[in-house]
Amino acid sequence: MNLFIVESPTKAKTIQRYLGKEFIVRATFGHVKDLPQRELGVDEETLEAKYVYVKGKKKVIDSLKKLARSAQVVYVGTDPDREGEAIAYFVEQEILKVNKNVRRAVFYEITPSAIRESIRNAGELNMNMVYSQFARRILDRLIGYKVSPHLWKAFRNYKLSAGRVQSPALRLIVDREREIESFKVKKYYYVKALLEKDGHLFEATYDYRYENPSDAKLLAERIKDGVCAVVGVKRKEERVPPPKPFITSTLQSDANAKLGFPTEKTQSLAQKLYEWGVITYPRTDSYRMSSTKAREFMEYIAQKFGQEYVGRLRKFKEKPISQGAHECIRPTGIKERTLSGDYGVLYRLILSRTLASLMSEMLLEKREVDVEVSSPKLKTPLVLKAKGLEVKFDGWSRAYPADIKEEKLPELKEGELLKLVKVFIEEKKTQPPPRYTEGSLVRTLEKLGIGRPSTYATIVKTLKQRGYVHLYRKSLKPTEVAFLVVDYLMEHFPVLMDYSFTAYMENSLDEIEEGKRFWKDVVREFFGKVMSGVV
Structure with a gap:
């Protein structure tokens, strides 16, 4: 018997069907360990962190360890990003206590062939990805715990918060609103x-x-x-030319513009489609597409529309961190899918965009x-x-x-x-600049290099929850407190609000993942400059 561990019970159920009786597939139900909720949990000098079990997860880990004792091999198949690698790290640390044969299985779509391939190629944890997640999590904790209390004190409102990505995003919305307010119609x-x-x-x-x-x-x-x-x-x-296939930012943006879906809803629907084995991993900034799958889609295009509609598989310039096995967001294959409701609507959007990306150019006459x-x-x-x-x-x-x-x-x-x-x-x-929609905000954040695919939906959700923005005619309109908070942070923590420095820090997290920088150096540099106000 082999044990295969993933995060999601839906994903576990799908993979169990593919692997059969020789495997037991179980889920962690998300993160198993995190920084403590009611204390900083980080030594500001050494940056040593105190990771504790997420509520209810010790029982889950104990159950996994019990199964692992009698397993020949334990495969950890959590998501192929920083968060997934960190989950894999904490799971592995516990499983190694009872079984030394633990392997990391990485896949980008949940199909029988992809899962079998991940098992054949299973290897070691990518510790650089783990360190990058540590840096991201500890930075966010330090900023949240050290900057947010200044807001509580200044505005006597304990609901307010500041964040490494959240605060620059709020500045974008407030700056745009000020442009609109000062605009004179001619x-x-x-x-x-x-x-x-x-x-x-x-x-x-x-x-x-x-x-x-x-x-x-x-x-x-x-x-x-x-x-x-x-x-x-x-x-x-x-x-x-045809559009590029979807990545996280363009999927969220187009689903918002064409379907009216909030970014959080799009990400939730896409995650389920991925876990059902219907689409590839939905958190990606890579436009790469498997040549095998591209040929399959182009054969379908020829049958459905005619040979004159068949284009080619194009290569796009990628960020260094995007290169490798990550793909665009695409269907796992051409099949008749009986998906109802919003799942079906979003799937058809992804399918049509994927096909369009491989089709011939439009010809216009002007x-x-x-x-x-x-x-x-x-x-x-x-x-x-x-x-x-x-x-x-x-x-x-x-x-x-x-x-x-x-x-x-x-x-x-x-x-x-x-x-x-x-x-x-x-x-x-003359028209004032438009307010940001959820989709156009995500596009702007990506363009500025602020945030990453896994964080876009969370950023928008947090801004709403904190009472900084509300939806007005499908756009994000800042509340009165948003103006006050942005002005306060611009005065007292200008580095936190600096778009270019925030983008530089995102690149630094990527460099940790690439093995080019030591994670504690990055945390010390950014946090020190945020608190000193000097870029």
């Missing part, structure tokens, strides 16, 4: 003509932005009885037509511009609808006369 005006050819109506615009409506009206009056003729037609083909208006009221003829956009080949958008609006023009040739139906003034207004 009106501006364009002169436009409605033209007709053979019953087809289309618009042409004089390419000048008027600040004063009376000036626009004066021009409109001068050309309203003019004669219109085509004086130039330009055509240009544009190829639109046309720009110059229309000359001649009138006795004009000293010289005036040129209006009409712009057209047509999809000549829909390509990848057959699977994943593109946000492209067609503007069709009739066939036009130089020298043709057009009927001037009417001239009108179009009023426009």
Whole structure:
């Protein structure tokens, strides 16, 4: 008998079906050890940490040790990220007391072949990943315990908290709200003509932005009885490449924009789909896709849409830490899935994006037509511009609808006369920057290098729980206390709020994982600078 240990009971149930009677598969139900809840648990000089059993987990570990005593091999198959490696570390430390034959099994999708492969290739723990998690956890604990009390004291509110990633994220939201509040709306005006050819109506615009409506009206009056003729037609083909496959940030962002799912819900649904063996690991920042799976998807594309829709497997520039076995978020295979409700909706989004990423380019035709208006009221003829956009080949958008609006023009040739139906003034207004949605906040955090795939959903959840933001028309609107907290932290803990320094620290955690830096040096450096206020 062999013992296979994972975190989730759902994952355990799926893997048990694959491995059969020669294995017993059991779950830890998440982390088994952590820093104590009611004390710092970290020596500030040595950075030695006091890890204690999470409530109820000693009984779980005792049960696993009992099974391990009679097992030939114990495989620890927790998630393939820092958190999973840390869980594996604490589990292994306990199992080694009763069985020395403990192996680390790593997989990125829960399929029979992937699980069997992880067993064949099982090896040692990646201690650099464990140290990176220690650094992340201890940093977050030190900052939370040392900075948050300043907020409690200043605002007499024990619900408030500060965090290494949470606080810069809150600053983004507050800064954007201040931009919106200080924004002054300005009106501006364009002169436009409605033209007709053979019953087809289309618009042409004089390419000048008027600040004063009376000036626009004066021009409109001068050309309203003019004669219109085509004086130039330009055509240009544009190829639109397919989207990249999903990674954590883009999945959360698109699910928020297209489906209205909060980031936390998307991550929860995706985790279950992974544990059921339906999709690959949902916490990743790698766009890499298995060439074997890509061929399988492209064969499906050829059957469903036709050979002309088949694209190619592209390679994308990855962060150093993304390279290796991690893949994008994709289905584990092309099968008819009977997934209902939100699980089915999210799965179909992932499937369609995966297919689109392997399909051919869209082909657009852009046309720009110059229309000359001649009138006795004009000293010289005036040129209006009409712009057209047509999809000549829909390509990848057959699977994943593109946000492209067609503007069709009739066939036009130089020298043709057009009927001037009417001239009108179009009023426009300058628009303030939009508030962050959960999806656009995650995209911005990723772009700035703040946070990592495993933390995006937690960041948004924490900001809501602390009363810093609330949803307003599907956007994140900061509360009054958010402004006060950001201002306080900017004054007293500027390093904590510095986007570039926060990103630098994320890179430092990656460097620990790559074996380039000692984890205690990173913790001392960042925590020291946060508390001193010096970058």
